Amino acid sequence: MSIWEYANPKKFMQTSAWALPWAVGLTVILLVVGLVWGFFFTPDDYKQGSTVKIIYLHVPAAMMAINAWIMMLVTSLIWIVRRHHVSALAAKAAAPVGLTFTLIALVTGALWGQPMWGTWWAWDPRLTSFLILTLFYFGYMALWAAIEDPDTAADLTSILCLVGSVFALLSRYAVNFWNQGLHQGASLSMDKQENVSDVFWLPLVVCIAGFILLFVTMVLVRTRTEIRARRLKALLARERVA
Amino acid sequence: MKALLLRDLRLAFRSGGGFGLGLAFFFLLSVLVPLGVGPEGGTLGRIAPGILWVGALLACLLSLDRIFALDHEDGSLDLLATAPIPLEAVVAVKALAHWLVTGLPLTLIAPGLAVFLNLPSGGYPWLVVSLVLGTPALSMIGAFGAALTVGLRRGGLLLSLLVLPLYVPTLIFGGEVVRRGAEGMALGTPLALLAAISLGAAALLPFAAASAIRVNLR
Numbered sequence: 001m002s003i004w005e006y007a008n009p010k011k012f013m014q015t016s017a018w019a020l021p022w023a024v025g026l027t028v029i030l031l032v033v034g035l036v037w038g039f040f041f042t043p044d045d046y047k048q049g050s051t052v053k054i055i056y057l058h059v060p061a062a063m064m065a066i067n068a069w070i071m072m073l074v075t076s077l078i079w080i081v082r083r084h085h086v087s088a089l090a091a092k093a094a095a096p097v098g099l100t101f102t103l104i105a106l107v108t109g110a111l112w113g114q115p116m117w118g119t120w121w122a123w124d125p126r127l128t129s130f131l132i133l134t135l136f137y138f139g140y141m142a143l144w145a146a147i148e149d150p151d152t153a154a155d156l157t158s159i160l161c162l163v164g165s166v167f168a169l170l171s172r173y174a175v176n177f178w179n180q181g182l183h184q185g186a187s188l189s190m191d192k193q194e195n196v197s198d199v200f201w202l203p204l205v206v207c208i209a210g211f212i213l214l215f216v217t218m219v220l221v222r223t224r225t226e227i228r229a230r231r232l233k234a235l236l237a238r239e240r241v242a
Numbered sequence: 243m244k245a246l247l248l249r250d251l252r253l254a255f256r257s258g259g260g261f262g263l264g265l266a267f268f269f270l271l272s273v274l275v276p277l278g279v280g281p282e283g284g285t286l287g288r289i290a291p292g293i294l295w296v297g298a299l300l301a302c303l304l305s306l307d308r309i310f311a312l313d314h315e316d317g318s319l320d321l322l323a324t325a326p327i328p329l330e331a332v333v334a335v336k337a338l339a340h341w342l343v344t345g346l347p348l349t350l351i352a353p354g355l356a357v358f359l360n361l362p363s364g365g366y367p368w369l370v371v372s373l374v375l376g377t378p379a380l381s382m383i384g385a386f387g388a389a390l391t392v393g394l395r396r397g398g399l400l401l402s403l404l405v406l407p408l409y410v411p412t413l414i415f416g417g418e419v420v421r422r423g424a425e426g427m428a429l430g431t432p433l434a435l436l437a438a439i440s441l442g443a444a445a446l447l448p449f450a451a452a453s454a455i456r457v458n459l460r
Binding site: 132135136138139142143146147152155156159160162163164167168170171173174175 | 386390391393394397400403404406407408410411414415435439447450453454457458460
């Protein structure tokens with residue numbers, strides 16, 4: 001029994017069919033609990049008022065926007081090294097989800113920034129690197145869409161993902177050069193003494209867990225769709241030949 | 243490899259159009275921006291480093307799809323791929339040829355155009371230095387993007403979308419070097435990073451581009 005068994009599409013479909021209801025259920029429970037708790041049962045911040053509550057969407061979405069790209073990087077590597085089709089399809093499936101999270105993070109950030117910073121947008125390092133991340137997602141998806149042959153598309157997008165990751169890191173470092181950061185530092189970490197107070201922290205953790213599961217669920221669903229689409233194409237091709 | 247370089251250069255010079263287009267674009271931009279912004283020296287001088295770098299970047303972008311597309315159309319890319327020299331070297335040489343016909347002339351005319359933009363006098367040497375160090379990265383990254391999209395019939399728009407985010411670090415460091423030079427501040431760090439990007443791109447991207455071409459020619 002090794003992890004590569006799941007690279008077999010049939011095995012993957014069986015396992016994911018079993019796991020999917022659980023993932024959906026847990027996602028719904030965690031998100032409902034986390035968001036309701038965060039939105040209605042936490043006090044307003046003494047400085048920011050109720051706008052602070054956007055943190056329950058903004059922070060998890062921003063975390064998952066980056067993690068989705070990392071997941072695509074890993075699956076792209078697996079595709080290049082071991083050529084498992086499920087892996088390439090999972091990377092393809094994750095891209096629109098990651099893009100959506102990136103856009104959620106940008107939009108909620110803008111909505112929060114308007115009353116707090118007095119501006120929708122600032123060329124702050126973090127904001128800029130998220131904008132660049134959006135461009136990377138768009139480019140990646142456009143490349144997938146532009147190439148007809150699925151194996152060629154998988155190869156080229158994997159190469160783009162590898163090179164893009166390096167340049168995404170570089171840009172993150174480059175924009176730090178402007179050092180006019182409006183964006184506050186991380187308010188969550190394992191080793192820091194000063195985290196946000198527990199009242200905000202606990203529902204936030206629930207929300208983050210919910211967003212992680214939401215991502216897993218959507219990637220599972222989309223990968224299953226891709227596999228079915230691939231099978232359908234093969235069936236049609238076979239019928240045309242026969 | 244030398245033969246390939248000379249062939250590419252000759253093609254670029256003789257076919258017209260592609261070679262001059264980037265330069266003309268750069269020239270137009272440097273003339274039009276002052277007309278649009280207005281003649282007040284202070285504003286113009288402050289945005290000059292950024293404008294010049296953005297102009298150089300866009301001028302490079304204009305001619306990118308010519309790196310491989312023409313060779314792919316007439317089949318000579320297949321011949322190059324089966325030639326006794328490694329495909330990585332072919333990519334590197336083609337990027338070099340692209341740099342010689344776009345990056346280098348851009349660098350040479352940039353100080354002249356900087357006069358239009360009222361670049362403070364301290365910025366001139368650093369403008370040239372930053373362009374010399376930075377434009378090879380633009381050509382190399384562009385060759386990678388062109389290699390990714392070579393199989394597509396209308397890859398131009400996609401090519402710009404793919405390449406634009408990859409250009410961001412180069413643009414930021416390049417503009418930063420000129421800005422700091424113009425204001426007389428220390429600029430060692432962005433200059434070193436700019437050179438690092440160019441060297442890193444020249445060292446690693448030929449392999450990525452060559453593997454993309456192999457996939458596209460499959």
